[in-house]
Amino acid sequence: xxxxxxxxxxxxxxxxxxxxxILRDVSFSVREGEFLKITGPNGVGKTTLLRVxxxxxxxxxxxxxxxxxxxxxxxxxxxxxxxxLGHLNSLxxxxxxxxxxxxxxxxREALTDADIDAALDRVGILSRGDLEARSxxxxxxxxxxxxxxxxxxxxLWILDEPVTNLDVAGIGLVEDLVREHMARGGLALxxxxxxxxxxxxxxxxxxxx
Amino acid sequence: xxxxxxxxxxxxxxxxxxxxxxRRWDEVAQPLIFYVVVTxxxxxxxxxxxxxLRSISGGVVWVAALLASLLALExxxxxxxxxxxxxxxVLSGQPLGWLLLAKVASHWVLTGxxxxxxxxxxxxxxxxxxxxxxTLVASLLLGTATLSxxxxxxxxxxxxxxxxxxxxxxxxxxLAMPLLIFGSRAVGMQMDGESPAxxxxxxxxxxxxxxxxxxxxxxxxxxxxxxx
Numbered sequence: 001x002x003x004x005x006x007x008x009x010x011x012x013x014x015x016x017x018x019x020x021x022i023l024r025d026v027s028f029s030v031r032e033g034e035f036l037k038i039t040g041p042n043g044v045g046k047t048t049l050l051r052v053x054x055x056x057x058x059x060x061x062x063x064x065x066x067x068x069x070x071x072x073x074x075x076x077x078x079x080x081x082x083x084x085l086g087h088l089n090s091l092x093x094x095x096x097x098x099x100x101x102x103x104x105x106x107x108r109e110a111l112t113d114a115d116i117d118a119a120l121d122r123v124g125i126l127s128r129g130d131l132e133a134r135s136x137x138x139x140x141x142x143x144x145x146x147x148x149x150x151x152x153x154x155x156l157w158i159l160d161e162p163v164t165n166l167d168v169a170g171i172g173l174v175e176d177l178v179r180e181h182m183a184r185g186g187l188a189l190x191x192x193x194x195x196x197x198x199x200x201x202x203x204x205x206x207x208x209x
Numbered sequence: 210x211x212x213x214x215x216x217x218x219x220x221x222x223x224x225x226x227x228x229x230x231x232r233r234w235d236e237v238a239q240p241l242i243f244y245v246v247v248t249x250x251x252x253x254x255x256x257x258x259x260x261x262l263r264s265i266s267g268g269v270v271w272v273a274a275l276l277a278s279l280l281a282l283e284x285x286x287x288x289x290x291x292x293x294x295x296x297x298x299v300l301s302g303q304p305l306g307w308l309l310l311a312k313v314a315s316h317w318v319l320t321g322x323x324x325x326x327x328x329x330x331x332x333x334x335x336x337x338x339x340x341x342x343x344t345l346v347a348s349l350l351l352g353t354a355t356l357s358x359x360x361x362x363x364x365x366x367x368x369x370x371x372x373x374x375x376x377x378x379x380x381x382x383x384l385a386m387p388l389l390i391f392g393s394r395a396v397g398m399q400m401d402g403e404s405p406a407x408x409x410x411x412x413x414x415x416x417x418x419x420x421x422x423x424x425x426x427x428x429x430x431x432x433x434x435x436x437x
Contacts, residue, residue, distance in 0.1 A: 054300060056299065056300070056435055057436050076302050076303075076304070077302075078302075079299075079301065079302035080212070080302035082300070083300075084296070086293050086296060088292060088293025089292075089293065090296070090297045091292065092225075092229065092292065092294065093292075094229055095225070095228065095229065099228065103221050103222075103224075103225040103228075104297055106213060106217075106218070106221050107213060107218040107301040108213055108218075108301050108302060108303075109212060109213055110211050110217065111213075
C-alpha cells in the first residue's frame with residue numbers, strides 16, 4: 001500500500017465552551033510543507049481549535065482527518081506523527097533542563113544524551129542544561145519547550161502562541177525552526193497574534209471571528 | 210532517533226517520579242510520619258497494657274496504613290495536570306494506561322512500601338506477636354498496592370475538581386472497606402492460631418482485579434480531566 005500523503009484536514013468543526021458556541025463550521029486543510037497561521041482576537045477560540053485538532057477536546061460535530069483517516073479512530077498513530085506545544089510549557093520545576101527533555105520527549109523517541117544536547121544547543125540554552133527549570137527565565141523555559149519539537153520526530157507541529165515570552169532573537173529562532181521544518185516537508189499549525197513568517201510562500205492563513 | 214518502546218516510556222515515568230520525590234523528600238515522608246504518630250497515639254489514649262493492645266494491634270496498623278495512603282493520594286496527578294505534562298502524556302502516542310500505571314507504581318514504592326516495611330515495628334510497639342509479622346506484611350503488601358491503584362482511579366476522576374480531597378476520600382474509602390476487613394481479619398486469624406490463607410487469597414483476588422481494570426479506568430478519567 002502506498003503511504004497516503006501527509007495531509008491534515010478539518011471539516012465543519014463546531015465546538016462549545018460551557019454555553020458559548022465558539023467554533024462554527026471551521027474548515028481548513030494543510031499539506032506537506034505548509035504552515036497554517038490561525039489569527040483572531042483573544043477568546044475567539046484559537047486554543048480550542050488547536051486542542052480539538054490535537055484530539056484533546058472532542059468536537060461537537062465535524063471531523064479532523066490525518067492522512068485521510070479520522071484522527072479519533074487511529075489516535076495512537078496520529079499522536080505519533082504530531083507534537084503539540086501548548087501555552088503551558090509542560091516543564092517540571094524540580095528537574096533540570098536536560099532531565100525535562102529526557103523524561104518528557106523520551107516517552108516518544110529513544111533519545112541519547114547527544115540528541116538532547118544538540119536540541120538544547122539549537123534553542124540556545126545548552127549552557128543552562130543542568131539548571132533546574134525553576135531557575136530559568138520565562139523565555140528560556142519557552143526555548144526549552146521548543147527543544148521538545150526538535151526531538152519529537154513529528155511531522156505535524158501544532159503550536160499555541162509559540163513566541164510567547166521570547167525576545168527578538170527567540171522569535172527569529174521560532175521562524176528558523178518552522179522554515180527548516182517546512183523544508184523537510186513537515187506541516188505546522190500555529191495560533192499567533194504577532195507577525196510571524198508573514199512573507200513566506202508556505203504561509204496559509206485562517207482568520208477566526 | 211527511533212520510536213521509544215512502551216516499556217521504556219513507562220520506565221521513564223517511573224524513574225522521573227523517583228527523581229522528583231528525591232528532591233521533595235519532605236512531602237513524601239509525610240504519610241509515613243502520620244502513620245507512626247497515629248499508631249503511637251493508641252496506647253496513650255487507651256491502655257499501655259500490651260495484652261489488651263495486642264487484640265487490636267492488627268486493626269490499628271491497618272486503619273493507620275489506610276488513612277496514611279489516602280493522605281498521599283490527592284496530589285498524585287494534580288501537578289502533572291496543572292503544568293501541562295499530562296496533556297503531553299495523552300498525546301505521546303504511548304498507551305496512557307501504562308504510563309499512569311507506572312506512575313502509580315512509583316507512588317506505591319514511595320508511600321505504600323515504607324508503610325509495609327514499618328509495619329512490624331509499629332505492630333511490635335502495640336504488642337503484635339512475632340508470629341503474626343509475616344501475615345501483617347503480606348496483607349499490607351497486597352492492600353497498599355490495591356489502594357494505590359484504587360486511589361489512582363479516584364485521583365484521576367477528581368483531579369479536575371477544585372478541593373477534590375473530600376470527594377476523593379468519599380469515593381475511595383467505601384471501595385477500600387473490603388481491604389480493611391480482610392486485611393485485619395487475616396492478622397487476627399493468625400494470632401488466634403488459624404490459617405489466614407482465606408482472607409489473604411481474597412486480598413490477592415481484589416488486587417489482581419483492580420490491577421487489570423485500573424489502567425483502563427485511570428486513562429479514561431484522565432482523558433476527561435485534560436479536556437477542560
